Amino acid sequence: MKKLLITGASGFLGWHLCQLAKQEWEVYGTYFSHRQEISGIKMLKVNLTDFQELKDIFNDIQPAAVIHTAAQSQPNICQTHPQESHLINVTASCNIAGLCADNAIPCAYTSTDLVFDGLKAPYRETDPVNPINIYGEQKVQAETGMLERYPLTAVCRMPLMFGMATPTSRSFIQPLIETLKAGKELSLFIDEFRTPANVTTASKGLLLALEKVNGYIHLGGKERISRYEFGRLLAEVFQLSADKLTSCRQEDVKMAAPRPADVSLDSSQAFALGYQPLSIKAELETLINI
Ligand SMILES: NC(=O)c1ccc[n+]([C@@H]2O[C@H](COP(=O)([O-])OP(=O)(O)OC[C@H]3O[C@@H](n4cnc5c(N)ncnc54)[C@H](OP(=O)(O)O)[C@@H]3O)[C@@H](O)[C@H]2O)c1
Numbered sequence: 022m023k024k025l026l027i028t029g030a031s032g033f034l035g036w037h038l039c040q041l042a043k044q045e046w047e048v049y050g051t052y053f054s055h056r057q058e059i060s061g062i063k064m065l066k067v068n069l070t071d072f073q074e075l076k077d078i079f080n081d082i083q084p085a086a087v088i089h090t091a092a093q094s095q096p097n098i099c100q101t102h103p104q105e106s107h108l109i110n111v112t113a114s115c116n117i118a119g120l121c122a123d124n125a126i127p128c129a130y131t132s133t134d135l136v137f138d139g140l141k142a143p144y145r146e147t148d149p150v151n152p153i154n155i156y157g158e159q160k161v162q163a164e165t166g167m168l169e170r171y172p173l174t175a176v177c178r179m180p181l182m183f184g185m186a187t188p189t190s191r192s193f194i195q196p197l198i199e200t201l202k203a204g205k206e207l208s209l210f211i212d213e214f215r216t217p218a219n220v221t222t223a224s225k226g227l228l229l230a231l232e233k234v235n236g237y238i239h240l241g242g243k244e245r246i247s248r249y250e251f252g253r254l255l256a257e258v259f260q261l262s263a264d265k266l267t268s269c270r271q272e273d274v275k276m277a278a279p280r281p282a283d284v285s286l287d288s289s290q291a292f293a294l295g296y297q298p299l300s301i302k303a304e305l306e307t308l309i310n311i
Pocket residue numbers: 028029030031032033034035051052053054055056067068069070089090091092093094095109131132133134179180181182183190
């Protein structure tokens with residue numbers, strides 16, 4: 022089997038991606054602060070912001086392909102720690118593209134729907150970006166910097182993702198389920214829209230993009246939904262009472278990083294390539310017993 026390097030294997034997406042990728046690849050995964058073992062994966066501790074460490078793993082492993090998921094993925098932290106987050110989100114990403122170019126190997130990068138301003142959804146790959154927070158700005162800088170260094174990079178714009186919790190990470194649905202189970206008040210935005218995807222489905226999309234895409238591709242889910250409607254669907258699928266679920270508006274909650282209202286992705290290009298998300302309800306149903 023050929024060697025695949027997955028950065029951020031200790032993260033939510035990276036962990037799920039490793040579970041799928043190991044069926045076809047000899048997978049090397051990186052972690053930084055969350056040490057862990059993943060069955061069938063060779064895990065390495067790497068600070069990706071240290072260029073020497075990065076070069077060393079490329080030399081040691083000699084990967085046949087790279088999927089770069091590692092990031093400071095929390096918009097509020099990027100907003101309050103712009104320099105620190107720039108190092109991992111922009112500098113390291115560009116360096117990874119450069120090393121992939123030097124070795125002429127496929128490279129897929131996980132960008133975000135938050136590169137858009139949320140005013141003109143649904144967004145296609147050709148639509149102009151206009152991020153409204155620092156995280157989104159950094160992802161745009163990484164996208165363009167990586168493509169400058171290596172035009173063959175697959176720049177995958179990921180949607181909001183949900184799925185099973187991993188040993189060291191979880192998605193936005195776990196706190197929602199806990200709150201609903203505890204019968205506590207839960208208030209979700211009725212005016213914030215996304216095209217969420219199951220992380221396992223999105224991981225399949227990434228592996229497809231690694232093989233078939235050069236340039237931008239959107240890996241959104243099949244449906245556009247508000248956070249509030251998503252919460253209602255989640256309660257229904259997990260058979261939890263939605264009595265304490267209420268709606269609120271973005272303007273009611275102040276966060277360090279502003280959030281765009283509607284960054285729904287038009288992912289028809291990926292669908293045509295064989296990326297096949299189910300309806301949100303059907304994707305949630307796959308998670309009931311795990
Ligand atoms: N989750 C979503 O809904 C979503 C939506 C759109 C786009 N994305 C993008 O998808 C990717 C994965 O997101 P995620 O939710 O899986 O993120 P996550 O759970 O926060 O994981 C981030 C990963 O990056 C690693 N990392 C951070 N700083 C590092 C450094 N200096 N050196 C080496 N590794 C470092 C972390 O390692 P340690 O934990 O071991 O330190 C972890 O493995 C990110 O690029 C994110 O921007 C995610």
